[in-house]
Amino acid sequence: MFLKRKLQVQCQEVLQQLRTLSSSSTLSGGGRRVSQPLPSTPARTRFAPSPTGYLHLGSLRTALFNYLLAKATGGQFLLRVEDTDKKRTIPDAQERLYTDLRWTGLEWDEGPDVGGPYGPYTQSERTALYKEHAGTLLDTGHAYRCFCSSKKLIELSRRRAMLGLSSNYDRTCEGIPSDQSDLRSSAGEPFVIRLRVPAEPPEYVDLVYGSVGKPNHNKKAQNLGEGLYQDPILLKSDGFPTYHLANVVDDHHMRITHVVRAAEWMSSTPHHLSLYRAFGWDPPAFAHVGLLQDSSHQKFSKRKGDLNIRRFEEQGVFPETVLNYVALYGWSHTKTSDVMSLTDLVDSFDLKFTKGNTVVEPHKLMYLQKKYAAKYATEGGPSFESLVDRVFGEIQRELKDPTWNANKSYENHLEGDNLKKRIAEILRYTAKNYTTPKDFFHNYGYFFYDEPLRNLDAEDFLKGIPAGFTNLPHLLHPCNPSPMRSLKSTFHSIPAELWTDEELKGLINYNVDGTSWKGETPIKETFKAIQLYLRWAITRGGSGPSMHITMRLLGRDKCLQRLDELEKLLSDRRDTLVENQYRYGGVVEA
Numbered sequence: 001m002f003l004k005r006k007l008q009v010q011c012q013e014v015l016q017q018l019r020t021l022s023s024s025s026t027l028s029g030g031g032r033r034v035s036q037p038l039p040s041t042p043a044r045t046r047f048a049p050s051p052t053g054y055l056h057l058g059s060l061r062t063a064l065f066n067y068l069l070a071k072a073t074g075g076q077f078l079l080r081v082e083d084t085d086k087k088r089t090i091p092d093a094q095e096r097l098y099t100d101l102r103w104t105g106l107e108w109d110e111g112p113d114v115g116g117p118y119g120p121y122t123q124s125e126r127t128a129l130y131k132e133h134a135g136t137l138l139d140t141g142h143a144y145r146c147f148c149s150s151k152k153l154i155e156l157s158r159r160r161a162m163l164g165l166s167s168n169y170d171r172t173c174e175g176i177p178s179d180q181s182d183l184r185s186s187a188g189e190p191f192v193i194r195l196r197v198p199a200e201p202p203e204y205v206d207l208v209y210g211s212v213g214k215p216n217h218n219k220k221a222q223n224l225g226e227g228l229y230q231d232p233i234l235l236k237s238d239g240f241p242t243y244h245l246a247n248v249v250d251d252h253h254m255r256i257t258h259v260v261r262a263a264e265w266m267s268s269t270p271h272h273l274s275l276y277r278a279f280g281w282d283p284p285a286f287a288h289v290g291l292l293q294d295s296s297h298q299k300f301s302k303r304k305g306d307l308n309i310r311r312f313e314e315q316g317v318f319p320e321t322v323l324n325y326v327a328l329y330g331w332s333h334t335k336t337s338d339v340m341s342l343t344d345l346v347d348s349f350d351l352k353f354t355k356g357n358t359v360v361e362p363h364k365l366m367y368l369q370k371k372y373a374a375k376y377a378t379e380g381g382p383s384f385e386s387l388v389d390r391v392f393g394e395i396q397r398e399l400k401d402p403t404w405n406a407n408k409s410y411e412n413h414l415e416g417d418n419l420k421k422r423i424a425e426i427l428r429y430t431a432k433n434y435t436t437p438k439d440f441f442h443n444y445g446y447f448f449y450d451e452p453l454r455n456l457d458a459e460d461f462l463k464g465i466p467a468g469f470t471n472l473p474h475l476l477h478p479c480n481p482s483p484m485r486s487l488k489s490t491f492h493s494i495p496a497e498l499w500t501d502e503e504l505k506g507l508i509n510y511n512v513d514g515t516s517w518k519g520e521t522p523i524k525e526t527f528k529a530i531q532l533y534l535r536w537a538i539t540r541g542g543s544g545p546s547m548h549i550t551m552r553l554l555g556r557d558k559c560l561q562r563l564d565e566l567e568k569l570l571s572d573r574r575d576t577l578v579e580n581q582y583r584y585g586g587v588v589e590a
Contacts, residue, residue: 036207036287036350036351036352037350037351038069038072038073038349038350038351039073039257039258039285041073041257042070042073042074042075042076043069043070043073043075043257043258044070044075044076044078044254044255044256044257044258045066045067045069045070045075045076045077045078045256045257045258045259045260046066046077046078046079046080046251046254046256046259047059047062047063047066047067047077047078047079047080047108048079048080048081048082048247048250049063049081049082049097050081050082050083050085050089051081051083051089051090051093051094051097052085052088052089052090052093053090053093054090054093054096054097054100054308054309054310055096055097055100055101055308055309055310056307056308056309057292057307057309057325057326057360058262058291058292058299058307060101060104060309060322060323060326061289061292061326061327061329061330062260062261062262062289063101063106064104064106064323064326064327064345065260065287065289065330065331066258066259066260067106068327068345068346068349069258069260069349069351070109071346071349072346072347072349072350075257076109076110077106077108077109078108078109078110078111078116078121078254078256079101079108079110079111079112079121080111080112080121080122080123080250080254081094081097081112081121081122081123082123082243082246082247083122083123083124084123084124084127084240084241084242084243084246086124086240094112096310098113100309100310100313103309103313103319104309104319104322104323105319105320105323105342106323106342110254118253118254118255123241123246123250124240126246126249126250127239127240127241129249129253130235130240130241130245130246130249131235131239133245133249133279134193134234134235134241134245136279137193137195137234137275137278137279138178138193140278141196142195142196142274142275142278143193143194143195143196143234143278144173144174144176144181144193144194144196145173145176145181145184145185145191145192145193145194146169146172146173146191146192146193146194146233147173147176147184147189147190147191148169148172148173152172153169156169156170168230168231169194169230169231171231173194174194174196174231190237191237192233192234192235192236192237193233193234193235194231194232194233194234195231195232195234195244195271195274195275195278196231197230197231197232197271197274198274201213201270201273201274202270202273202274202277204269204270204273204283204286206266206269206286206287206288207285207286207287207351207353208263208287208288208289208351208353208355209263209266209288209355212266212269213269213270213273230271232244232268232271234275243268244268244271244272244275245275247272248272248275248276248279251284252276252279252281256284257284257285258284258285258286258287259284259285259286259287260287260289261286261287261288261289262288262289262290262291263288263289263290263291263357264291264299265288266288269286269288287351287353289330289331289353289354290330290353290354290355290356290357290358291357291358292326292329292330292357292358292360293357293358293359293360294359294360295359297357297359299357309322315436315438316390316391316394316436316437316438317365317369317436318369318372318373318387320341320342320372321365321368321369321372322365323342323345324338324339324340324341324345324368324372325364325365325368327340327345328364329358329360330353330354330358331349331352331353331354332352332354333348333352334348335348338368339368339371339372339375366435369434369435369436370431370432370433370434370435373387373427373431373432373434374431374432374434376431377427377428377431378431384424384427387427387434388420388423388424388427389420390437391423391427391437391440391441392419392420392423393437394437394438394440394441395419395423395437395440395441395448396419398441399448399449419448422447422448422553425553426444426447426544426545426553427440429544429545429549429553430443430444430544430545443542443543443544444542444544445542446538446539446540446542446544446554447544447553447554450558451540487530487533487534488560488563488564488567490507490510491504491507491551491556491559491560491563492560494507494556496556499551499552499555499556500552501548501549501552504547504548504551504552505546505548508530508531508534508547508548509527531547534547534551535547535550536566537562537563537565537566538550538551538554538559538562538563
């Protein structure tokens, strides 16, 4: 019995190890990774957005994957604008598309604004081509005119819904003889052109999901005597094509070899393959990638403003951060670091996509933002200068805002080049924690303006004393001012030319070693006490670089001014602090 139980445990351990190996190749929210080799010949890919909304994370990822596939194989990346939905088109969306894509660093080899050998690249300028190909389908019997009114189609949809069926078409017009169909259209009767979908949908091999397109017979519809025909509309009554016709015709004429798009289009791919067969064309290879979802597993939409790419730019997120961020969802790599520039992504790209949808993790964006900020600060150059300029602009706006200044009563003490120089110096020490210009100003505002101490609560200082520092009131309390004055005098003794990192650090350590302090306070506690006092005096309790670096950056005059202000404040509030002495630890000596 014991051996049997031991064997069961060992088997469970082996199974768990196998699960661990499997899960280690899975991204959050995604499924098993599927890898296909890159094509051996240059790929021609395209990004074909509709100007019914602005560029968002999901559409940017689609553009990026197509761009990477083209560039990794030495091919071409095309931009095509699918603007046939005139009712929902947003007037400035197309121009915003160009601007936002270029902000991220993506450029296209062919497109509406750069031209190319297979243009025009805006679908509204290609309507004659679509009508011609729709006519070809009518002539070959692969399509038919549908004269059903909107009212009839709504009634059909309602009746099928009551039967628990999908709202597909019933082919009322499919049997109209071609000569009658021609006469009715010539007489001006409104119509659409529908694809005559074959009984068995074509199968195909998706680069992510493998074999797709098995027959799906709806027995319920058959038992109810209801026909189940999808027969999608190809040409609308206004003469404009639908996505199904236009994207197939355009991909063929623009010599597209590979299409990377969202998995939501998988259900339409059999229709597109039917069109390729009807025209006698070879289809491109398809790779359908999972959708991006929020924490509640809802699909991201281009109408959600928080995912709008322009929103990231306005917040001060780097374009490299955004591209790197979206690349990590639905695709995996073998690099040791997730931080990859666009060049790195091209060099590393393969078709190792993830099955299933992916949940986007917002914290990952700021993780990458900090990595790029640290990289810019270390390397310098145009990227760092651009970062400094962005922060400079934000701080100028904040400090000149009359509402903000009136509420806070702050006094700006830096202007122009001096302000920009100060920003650059601070960033070199704090870039590893940088997120956005607004956060930078909030975290390090004490470098740029004076906050009157009357805005602060003097008791905050004593509340911040770490527990167990029993002798800190003896060292720093305003009722026992000699140590505090000794500390201040130490800094007053440093001339301006010696206000350096080395000198300041040395003097702080000198005060810690016990030679200038009376009592029995351990050196470690003394050091923390001095750091606490200085940070509260110099930065008003704010975070930042090491104290000696902060004091050097802020400058001698400003540091001494703030030390004097704090001494006066604590002295003025002596009675209040004595009254609350037991609440903050230690005994105040009279």
